[in-house]
Amino acid sequence: MTVAPPVPGIPVLPHQDRPGISADPEWFRTAVFYEALLRSFADSDGDGTGDLIGLISRLDYLAWLGVDCIWIPPFYPSPMRDGGYDVSDYTAVDPRYGTMEDFREMVHQAHQRGIRVVIDMVLNHTSDTHPWFQASRSDPEGPYGDFYVWRDDDSGYPDTRIIFVDTEESNWAYDVERGQFYWHRFFSHQPDLNYDNPAVVEAVHDVIRFWARTGVDGFRLDAVPYLTEEEGTNCENLPGTHAVVAGIRAMLDREFPGVITIAEANQWPHDVVDYFGTEEAPECTMCFHFPVMPRIYYALRQESATAVRWVLEQTPQIPAHGQWGTFLRNHDELTLEMVTDAERAQMYAWYAPDERMRANIGIRRRLAPLLDASRAEIELANALLLSLPGSPCLYYGDEIGMGENIWLEDRDAVRTPMQWDDSPNMGFSTAVDPGSLTLPLIQTPGYSHLTVATEMARPDSLLHFMRRLLHLRRQHPALGRGDFRLRPTSDDAVLAHTRSEAGPGGETLLCVTNLSSVPRSVRVQAPDLAGMSTTDVFGGTVFPRFDESGVLTLTLGARGYYWLSVTRPDAASGAVAEATWRSTVPGMPSQPAGEGL
Numbered sequence: 001m002t003v004a005p006p007v008p009g010i011p012v013l014p015h016q017d018r019p020g021i022s023a024d025p026e027w028f029r030t031a032v033f034y035e036a037l038l039r040s041f042a043d044s045d046g047d048g049t050g051d052l053i054g055l056i057s058r059l060d061y062l063a064w065l066g067v068d069c070i071w072i073p074p075f076y077p078s079p080m081r082d083g084g085y086d087v088s089d090y091t092a093v094d095p096r097y098g099t100m101e102d103f104r105e106m107v108h109q110a111h112q113r114g115i116r117v118v119i120d121m122v123l124n125h126t127s128d129t130h131p132w133f134q135a136s137r138s139d140p141e142g143p144y145g146d147f148y149v150w151r152d153d154d155s156g157y158p159d160t161r162i163i164f165v166d167t168e169e170s171n172w173a174y175d176v177e178r179g180q181f182y183w184h185r186f187f188s189h190q191p192d193l194n195y196d197n198p199a200v201v202e203a204v205h206d207v208i209r210f211w212a213r214t215g216v217d218g219f220r221l222d223a224v225p226y227l228t229e230e231e232g233t234n235c236e237n238l239p240g241t242h243a244v245v246a247g248i249r250a251m252l253d254r255e256f257p258g259v260i261t262i263a264e265a266n267q268w269p270h271d272v273v274d275y276f277g278t279e280e281a282p283e284c285t286m287c288f289h290f291p292v293m294p295r296i297y298y299a300l301r302q303e304s305a306t307a308v309r310w311v312l313e314q315t316p317q318i319p320a321h322g323q324w325g326t327f328l329r330n331h332d333e334l335t336l337e338m339v340t341d342a343e344r345a346q347m348y349a350w351y352a353p354d355e356r357m358r359a360n361i362g363i364r365r366r367l368a369p370l371l372d373a374s375r376a377e378i379e380l381a382n383a384l385l386l387s388l389p390g391s392p393c394l395y396y397g398d399e400i401g402m403g404e405n406i407w408l409e410d411r412d413a414v415r416t417p418m419q420w421d422d423s424p425n426m427g428f429s430t431a432v433d434p435g436s437l438t439l440p441l442i443q444t445p446g447y448s449h450l451t452v453a454t455e456m457a458r459p460d461s462l463l464h465f466m467r468r469l470l471h472l473r474r475q476h477p478a479l480g481r482g483d484f485r486l487r488p489t490s491d492d493a494v495l496a497h498t499r500s501e502a503g504p505g506g507e508t509l510l511c512v513t514n515l516s517s518v519p520r521s522v523r524v525q526a527p528d529l530a531g532m533s534t535t536d537v538f539g540g541t542v543f544p545r546f547d548e549s550g551v552l553t554l555t556l557g558a559r560g561y562y563w564l565s566v567t568r569p570d571a572a573s574g575a576v577a578e579a580t581w582r583s584t585v586p587g588m589p590s591q592p593a594g595e596g597l
Helices: 052-057 059-065 100-112 131-138 198-212 239-255 269-276 292-302 306-313 341-351 375-387 410-414 452-456 462-475 574-584
Strands: 033-035 069-072 116-122 172-175 180-183 218-222 260-263 286-288 323-327 391-395 483-487 494-500 508-514 520-525 533-536 551-556 561-567
Touching: 052 059, 052 100, 059 462, 100 116, 116 198, 198 239, 239 260, 239 269, 269 286, 292 306, 292 323, 292 341, 292 375, 306 483, 306 494, 375 462, 375 494, 375 508, 375 561, 452 462, 494 520, 508 520, 508 551, 551 561
Parallel strands: 033 069, 033 391, 069 116, 116 218, 218 260, 260 286, 286 323, 323 391
Antiparallel strands: 172 180, 483 494, 494 508, 508 561, 520 551, 533 561
16 A cells, blocks of 8 residues: 655655564664765755754655664754754754744654664863853853863863864964953864863753653764864873763663763773773673775775775774764765874875865765765675674765765755755755755755655666665664674685674675776685585575585676575575575565676
């Protein structure tokens, strides 16, 4: 049965089940996250700005796609000088997006569909328009006088790097009213909170409590490495910062058990791993793994798995309670902070030859244009992402291959309205004046025609491929919670690894990825799997066995990949595996992965 869309822009979808939220406290390990930028996702009232009611109207689409959790960037009142990350009120919804009642209804409706909700919590700084900062400026001796980091001169913390090197010259800014300098790690209109003040810590706890009571399932903790300062250091990853994060975790575990936290820490893995805390003193449930992302792009152009293999080998073990978060793109620039100078120069040459494609120390482009709209490379990158350690996060619009607008300012290049259908404003909004839209629609040839509706109408589209991939991952939880082990290969162009889940019903999957633009024949070494059978999980085709020494020989097409289920020779036949899989996701093709999807 199909239903007609209640408002323009919503694709016609099959009836969607409403399973509700499971009681599984480990849900995040197998979840696929989806970042929905609220102001650019769906506009319900025709004012040109996406809103909460618009998001509610698209929840059936996200459930159909196979999304387990929505991540919503800041929707708080804000002067919008930094895309909403300059918060002027932590405990309200910006009227452009709706009301608190709308927010609670959105959480309720998402939960009915089995979709959880994670929201951004901007811990490091506020907007300079926030009442706390205004009170701190005007009344230094008052209750908010010490809510920010003030000094009589700008000589403090000289060993601290400037993050936005293309816009800021100092981490200090002078305030005429107070007659002092205030500290800011990001833009000068975003003063840093003073976490050495216990009142600030308690105020932030109250803010988190406020939103946890609405039923949200987690918080992405923005810019966590920079919460505290100390002379003689680079003011990153300090013990005081970890104490603040651990305090938030303890409060949530005590008052809102099951609510997760995700650390946004653009650091090397050996530093980021500390944000998981310990079993005795846990900090974050998940941490984003930033360094692996640019190396996927590097490997594609180098046509070698070496860069990806290297960064995975540099990734330390994490506590049992933790999970990595991975991504290919998001609302920010593709950061190149975690690569060498030579690698950065090469990445710019490959992916950002035009200066306007660059921002800060990174590249402000979307996934499809980055990969020259190569369907094979887009598929490979997503298949690799969904098989690596951690829970993947997709960026809205990337499932249809949306384009970018490098002529917009800063990160707005990748924050344009979602493209739903071929009606005016591409189904994003019913606004009469296109100039009233939050950002201009994509007009670039080759990308302006891409919409959810057109992609849904084509069984061989990228959208249908992404849906199949997400549902397939859901059927194989070892890809989310299984142990990870790199496997030696005879060809540097090919990355091979296993994901293994112990215990009754546990599964072992061998994931093999050819980063080369030409076919490869490769030998994968896994002595512990000697004599085991393999079956392609995409189509159920029986593949060769590992020989008696644990070597498996495979041939992969250009940019080809396989997810192979590894079983004992007497396990269920490939035909049974195929029938089981095809019954769970209608339309699943029978070809091997990367060979015709």
